[in-house]
Amino acid sequence: MKEKVSLTLDGPVLERVQTLAEGDDRSLSSYINQVLKAHLEELDRKKEA
Secondary structure, eight states, X not given: OOOXXXXXXXXXXXXXXXXXXXXXXXXXXXXXXXXXXXXXXXXXXXXXX
């Protein structure tokens, strides 16, 4: 289940993430979700080690 949230980003961060999302042929929302998911998985891996 997906939920909508409002998010405020610094201009340069938004520009960079938009560029990366376009390069990956994803929407901004999809790209941010993918990046956050990968970050959370990495935190879980570090916690298990």
